Amino acid sequence: MTADQPIGIFDSGLGGLTVAAAVRKLLPNEKIIYLGDTARVPYGNRSPETIRTFAGQDAAFLISKNVKAIVAACNTVSATALTHLQEQFPGLHISGVIAPGADAAAGARRIAVLGTRATINSGAYVQALRERYGNELEIITKQCPLFVPMVEEGILDGPIAREVIRHYLEKIPEPDTILLGCTHYPLLTGAINEHYNGKVRIVDSADAAAADLKKYLEQAGLPAPADSHGSLQLYVSDIASGFREQASRFLGTEVPEPGKVTLTD
Numbered sequence: 460m461t462a463d464q465p466i467g468i469f470d471s472g473l474g475g476l477t478v479a480a481a482v483r484k485l486l487p488n489e490k491i492i493y494l495g496d497t498a499r500v501p502y503g504n505r506s507p508e509t510i511r512t513f514a515g516q517d518a519a520f521l522i523s524k525n526v527k528a529i530v531a532a533c534n535t536v537s538a539t540a541l542t543h544l545q546e547q548f549p550g551l552h553i554s555g556v557i558a559p560g561a562d563a564a565a566g567a568r569r570i571a572v573l574g575t576r577a578t579i580n581s582g583a584y585v586q587a588l589r590e591r592y593g594n595e596l597e598i599i600t601k602q603c604p605l606f607v608p609m610v611e612e613g614i615l616d617g618p619i620a621r622e623v624i625r626h627y628l629e630k631i632p633e634p635d636t637i638l639l640g641c642t643h644y645p646l647l648t649g650a651i652n653e654h655y656n657g658k659v660r661i662v663d664s665a666d667a668a669a670a671d672l673k674k675y676l677e678q679a680g681l682p683a684p685a686d687s688h689g690s691l692q693l694y695v696s697d698i699a700s701g702f703r704e705q706a707s708r709f710l711g712t713e714v715p716e717p718g719k720v721t722l723t724d
């Protein structure tokens with residue numbers, strides 16, 4: 460590996476751009492190659508076997524682009540396929556977003572973890588939180604399968620968003636911390652905050668995942684040289700209408716022209 464190779468980031472779709480945005484901010488000299496498997500999103504309702512197959516294809520594509528490290532910017536993949544990816548591609552640093560998400564929750568006493576079906580069913584967050592904070596921490600988990608399509612439709616506030624959020628959250632005990640266990644959900648922070656009248660702390664894994672990557676690059680002697688120009692190259696497996704608008708919502712800025720790829724073994 461050499462310092463001037465790019466970093467690979469992938470997600471089932473465009474939600475991982477929230478992590479790419481955090482990486483860009485923290486590591487402005489890095490070249491980033493982002494892959495969104497937009498043809499097959501969402502992964503969250505699929506079986507662990509299928510998610511592992513898709514994740515392996517996503518990682519193989521990034522490896523073909525000569526990346527020096529990969530971030531699986533998808534909680535669903537991180538929860539069900541990270542160990543498999545690390546075994547499938549030994550010698551390459553592949554990190555996920557569950558451990559950084561659990562780190563970001565420090566200080567919580569009663570936490571509600573929101574995620575896709577696959578993420579919540581995997582138990583990965585409960586395990587990561589217990590490892591860090593022991594049995595003192597009260598953990599509530601909630602599958603919120605409508606959040607991903609809602610965010611993809613750009614429904615981030617207003618009556619529909621309020622109603623869907625109420626549907627999922629009104630029956631759970633009020634936590635002091637909400638952990639957004641899906642890289643799509645940070646776009647709902649405002650509406651979730653409104654649901655709790657600003658009384659609940661809302662955390663996600665984007666900044667912590669970027670910090671985690673920075674630490675690895677420094678330890679491995681791989682940060683991009685200070686005079687190198689950072690960049691973002693975007694690849695997707697499908698370009699549907701409304702793509703640009705949707706992608707720029709996640710990235711928080713204009714998106715570059717995407718390349719279209721076919722993902723196979």
Ligand code: DGL
Nearest residue numbers: 471501502503534535642
């Ligand atoms: N962004 C993915 C995650 O973090 C969820 C979307 C999906 O279901 O594919 O879990």
